[in-house]
Amino acid sequence: MSHDFRVVFQHGGQVAAACYSSPVYPQRSFKFSCRREENRRSNLRIREQYSCIHRVCVCVQSCHATKPGMLNVHLVPHTHDDVGWLKTVDQYFYGDRNDIQHAGVQYILDSVVDQLLKNPDRRFIYVETAFFYRWWKSQSSSMQQTVKQLVNEGRLEFVNGGWCMSDEAATHYSAVIDQMTIGLRFLNETFGACGHPRVAWHIDPFGHAREHASMFAQMGFDGFFFGRLDYQDRARRMRNKEQELLWRASDSLTPPVADLFTGILPNGYNPPEGFCWDQLCSDPPIRDDPDLEDYNVDDVVGRFLVIANSQSTVYKTNHIIMTMGSDFQYENANLWYKNLDKLIHYVNARQANGSKVNVLYSTPSCYLQELHRANLTWPLKTDDFFPYADDAHDFWTGYFTSRPALKRYERISNSNLQTCNQLEVFGGPASRKGPFGEGESQTMKKAMAVAQHHDAVSGTEKQHVANDYARKLANGWQHCQVLVSNSLAALSGLSAERIYCDNLNVSVCPLTESSKKFSVNVYNPLARPVTWPVRLPVNGTAYSVSDASGKAVDCQVVHVSQATHEVRRQRGFAVNELVFQVQAPPLGYTTYTVALIQDGPPPAPAQQRAPPVIQNKFLQVTFDPETGLISSLNNQETKQIIKLTQNFYWYNASAGNNVESRQPSGAYIFRPNSSTPFIISRTAKTEIIKTSVVQEVRQWFAPWVSQVVRLYADSRALELEWTVGPVPIDDSLGKEVITRLDTSIKTSEYFYTDSNGREVLQRKKDFRPTWNLKQSEPIAGNYYPINSRAYIKDDVDQLTVVTDRSQGGGSIQNGSLEIMLHRRLLHDDFRGVGEPLNEISGIFPDGLVVRGRLLLTLDPPQTAADTHRPLAEGMVLQPLLTFTDGDLKPNTQLEFSGLLAALPPAVHLLTLSQWDEDSVLLRLEHQYQSSESKVSSQPVTVNLQKLFSTLEVLGVAELNLSANQWKDEMKRFDWTPEKGEKPLLKTFQDPSTWEVTLRPMEIRTFLLKVNLR
């Protein structure tokens, strides 16, 4: 038997994850052939280097034969291994802290491999590459060879294959694509095409985002399976046999680009009742010795046939799937397999007596292949699977907001990681080894990937696990900081120490607080120039600021607010903030120098009286002099004006003690005790500061709620910087804190939310597009995830809110939009986490204080996207500031741009990351939907060779979205919707090899062979 197989996969409709190269099943052995990819175009030479991607060979299914005319039951042995939840990812891997939960992933993989080798019929699927990678690293080379063999024979199949199984409600598409990329890359490089998952598998996430389906389609998956959906939706789908469907996941991309076959699993992801044979279960084993008293084969087979036949009545084909496993099962895989072997044997033995049920070991891709072969039509779905409720008062809409500080930290970390990636490319090898030591981006990439898990950024983990995710991100950032410092040193010629101030949002930065002269390097990770307000904590009263050309920049000093003093506690001592606008070049940096003016004028005075108005050239905001609240918003360019009142409220979290249901609010569930929120204060104490750079009204509502309403001189958006916490619980009431915007906009019960930061979905109060909703929770049942923006509109006005992290929100009254900001709860919600969501920390022992920003814009609906798309883009990828004390050495390069020219407004540079020594991964994205902007929703062409200022592009090859397959080799199953035509894949021609055209909402992924100029 040779291990020197060369298999990738064959097109033509075969599921390809399972390959076959050895004579284990002689009756199905075959000859495989390899051919080298010919160089069709010289620029494709780059493909030769990536043998793991481009080997084109023949690969065959190793799915067990099924029986036509029978009900075929596909048993899928699997384990669901959370990448952190009740235990940290490390504790889960090693099986540490089994007192919290018995779970040890290393033992699961040890045991499964051992059991697979005992019987070639057995199958297993594995999902979470974060765990598999750890396990693989610690195996001997002979064990690695053995496992490769199992993979090649399709006995061990990878599904999904990302670093983790991402959350779908609180994740941003950028980080999801990244985490899938690193997981799939590991599988590709380790197993070749046989490690290439064909099926996306999100069995546990608590609701499903349309953008995830779109991404999975563009990653080349043939199908998608999940376990959780609204209980009413499931009931209807079971009645109508619509549990398998075709999801059309984009309004902009031409079908079938974002079409994804989607299957809803029969029992979540658990085995049928009575058939769990793990050591964690207590169902009776199959006792098949007829001489013994407890012989139960007839009973087991009988029960199994009843379940199988019943299940077949709610699915369309003569194939059904059963998930034989659950959370952290198969640690002692012998238990499962011994019983499954017997189950298959005894159930199939009944066929001799006329039974029409055939049971087999299978995998999701083998099952999917049978569905495809059935050649049926499937119901089409175009909305999403949010919100998820598993009972009338059990809406999983709390986790949209749970752990708001972690959700923000994850988002900042993504921005920092993208900057780190870009500077690794521009700095070249000098960024990885330089004056500040050895820097790298891998640690940060993995920390970010882990943070996408459905119990990480979702906020549904135990407190010590949340702390571990944050620690991992901080550790990753430490490694990136070295890289960033090295890279900036290489690009600027300045190797002086660079200071990072990660607490600028609470006015903490030891250098700027004490230094008389310093410089600020502003790195902009966007592919267009940005104007960005900088606020630095200082103790002087007057400063001079000059830009890279030495020109003086308008700057102002304002005093640090009382709220900021309170939230930063003992971490900093600045009394003032220096405020100025910086302008940074695309994918590059600029440098500002700041010098203290001795005996300068005092800071801008604050007026205590109620302010009537703040304004800049774009917007005007008026305030009610009686209440201190915002009363109207006016777009001065378009002459639009709306009534707008904004205030803070809290819902009293249900403690689970009422008559309708015992369900409390918790980390997952949002269940207010009453539909009327309590107002925190009808009035706000205010002070106003007006300077040439910024005008702001500081509002104080309560000791635990304050806000700054802020207009920078050059901003098209009104900033609401809210600070909430410690949420008081001395009244023994859990609180879910919201801000609500009440407007004169006539919304007719509609509002709009984004999906994972990309396309926008229409929402309607008490309504679901695909079934007749019986609404039982008037608030929680109308909450949706908001990842980057939400808006309300009528024919004239659109008010858009851009958020700085994922949050939950709804439009409960016409004209109103509410966003949940913070939650502090006193009860566990019975979904397993076993802790109330009551966050405290060393700095905040009395309860976490959270600060964030909402950006508001008012535009006509026809042009609103032209404002909110770039605004949200800038919120996601924001400039990184680094500081250098004292004078800069002469000849320091004060400005740099990695681009020859800014990209057009429609194009977002999503990824620029070092891939290999001489190649980089580039993703360009059209960030507009097809009809949301007259100007920007047009195709745009970019010339890849004329993109970079310091990189010579020598070769280009296009990849699929997850970068594990060449784009032109990506073949997927085609599926026919019940209504309408089967869509045919349309290919568009680029103008030339180097000029690539992007259409609305398209993301294109390229591998570029480059040379540093």
Ligand SMILES: [Zn+2]
């Ligand atoms: Zn899970």
